Amino acid sequence: SAAPSRAVSNAATASRSRSTSVLPATAPEPTEEPDPGQPDKEDDKDKLYCVCETKYDEDKSMIACDKCDEWYHTQCINIPDHQVDLIDQFFCPPCIAKNPNADLKTTYKTRCLYGLDHPDPTSPKSCHKPARAFSKYCSDECGVSNLRKRIDVFAKKGGDKDELWQAVKNAEKRQGLVKCVKDDHSVQVITPTQGVKHKEMNRLDRLLDDIQKMREELDRGLDIILWREKLISLASGRAEKLSTCGWDQRLCFSDEDWAEYGEGVLDTYEDQAMEVDEEGEWWCPGNPDCERHCGWQSLRLKELDKEKGRKEDALARLTSKEREIRKRIEDTISDSINR
Ligand SMILES: [Zn+2]
Ligand SMILES: [Zn+2]
Numbered sequence: 001s002a003a004p005s006r007a008v009s010n011a012a013t014a015s016r017s018r019s020t021s022v023l024p025a026t027a028p029e030p031t032e033e034p035d036p037g038q039p040d041k042e043d044d045k046d047k048l049y050c051v052c053e054t055k056y057d058e059d060k061s062m063i064a065c066d067k068c069d070e071w072y073h074t075q076c077i078n079i080p081d082h083q084v085d086l087i088d089q090f091f092c093p094p095c096i097a098k099n100p101n102a103d104l105k106t107t108y109k110t111r112c113l114y115g116l117d118h119p120d121p122t123s124p125k126s127c128h129k130p131a132r133a134f135s136k137y138c139s140d141e142c143g144v145s146n147l148r149k150r151i152d153v154f155a156k157k158g159g160d161k162d163e164l165w166q167a168v169k170n171a172e173k174r175q176g177l178v179k180c181v182k183d184d185h186s187v188q189v190i191t192p193t194q195g196v197k198h199k200e201m202n203r204l205d206r207l208l209d210d211i212q213k214m215r216e217e218l219d220r221g222l223d224i225i226l227w228r229e230k231l232i233s234l235a236s237g238r239a240e241k242l243s244t245c246g247w248d249q250r251l252c253f254s255d256e257d258w259a260e261y262g263e264g265v266l267d268t269y270e271d272q273a274m275e276v277d278e279e280g281e282w283w284c285p286g287n288p289d290c291e292r293h294c295g296w297q298s299l300r301l302k303e304l305d306k307e308k309g310r311k312e313d314a315l316a317r318l319t320s321k322e323r324e325i326r327k328r329i330e331d332t333i334s335d336s337i338n339r
């Protein structure tokens with residue numbers, strides 16, 4: 001396995017939300033801190049990127065693979081520039097080829113409905129931005145444009161715009177409780193459906209919020225698993241090279257430790273001096289069949305695999321739950337429109 005590059009370390013600290021790992025060619029020059037979601041120009045002057053194996057070229061859009069964290073030119077992997085924003089998770093061709101059973105597929109975010117409803121949705125001129133959370137549109141502009149378009153269609157089919165306007169403009173005002181005093185003086189409170197819908201929408205929105213938080217938590221966990229996998233591979237390589245046990249104590253680091261020291265850990269392997277562990281602090285100097293740690297490589301990898309599987313299952317469950325909720329939101333909305 002190759003020595004970790006800056007891009008790798010950077011990518012691991014960046015959010016797993018892929019919008020941050022996309023580097024548009026038109027991006028303005030970073031002013032102060034380097035963008036964590038882009039290859040470091042200084043350290044990687046000679047590093048070769050992408051399937052085309054060329055040096056870093058700031059004029060070309062790049063995207064990082066969510067498995068190997070290597071960077072690829074969007075052009076070389078046939079992702080049109082106008083589609084880059086829509087990518088949720090990207091997997092590079094080599095990773096897909098190397099893991100035929102992992103079912104790695106590049107996934108896309110839900111696209112702005114104004115773009116999807118465009119007469120030619122494949123045209124780069126149609127909106128290709130992802131829809132905002134809780135919305136079908138990327139922006140208010142697109143939402144208004146699409147509504148306007150639909151009203152025009154409605155009018156062309158003989159609908160009465162004024163009537164439509166009258167029907168919708170008071171929609172918000174229909175809230176408020178209706179109290180019926182019955183003959184026996186008991187009071188019956190009728191909650192107007194609008195109010196109920198409003199409450200239901202709030203509830204669904206909160207559920208989506210919760211899902212988002214859980215997803216972020218799981219993503220962080222998966223990032224840390226990625227770090228751990230890298231450390232195992234680096235430590236194994238070192239152990240083999242030096243013919244020692246090579247167990248790295250930092251494999252026991254907690255998630256918090258990783259969040260704090262993660263990058264530094266992998267950096268200690270970048271150093272040529274890694275063969276000499278002066279302080280003797282991290283690596284077990286014992287024989288390859290050291291009794292305390294024998295077989296640590298495969299044991300640790302198995303553990304990680306299990307944890308990863310659990311987290312990915314949880315993510316998949318969240319995704320279907322989210323889909324369910326979005327469907328309910330849509331139903332609630334179209335219900336109000338069609339009433
Ligand atoms: Zn390329
Ligand atoms: Zn890859």
Ligand SMILES: [Zn+2]
Nearest residue numbers: 112127138142
């Ligand atoms: Zn849009």
Ligand SMILES: [Zn+2]
Nearest residue numbers: 245284290293
């Ligand atoms: Zn040992």
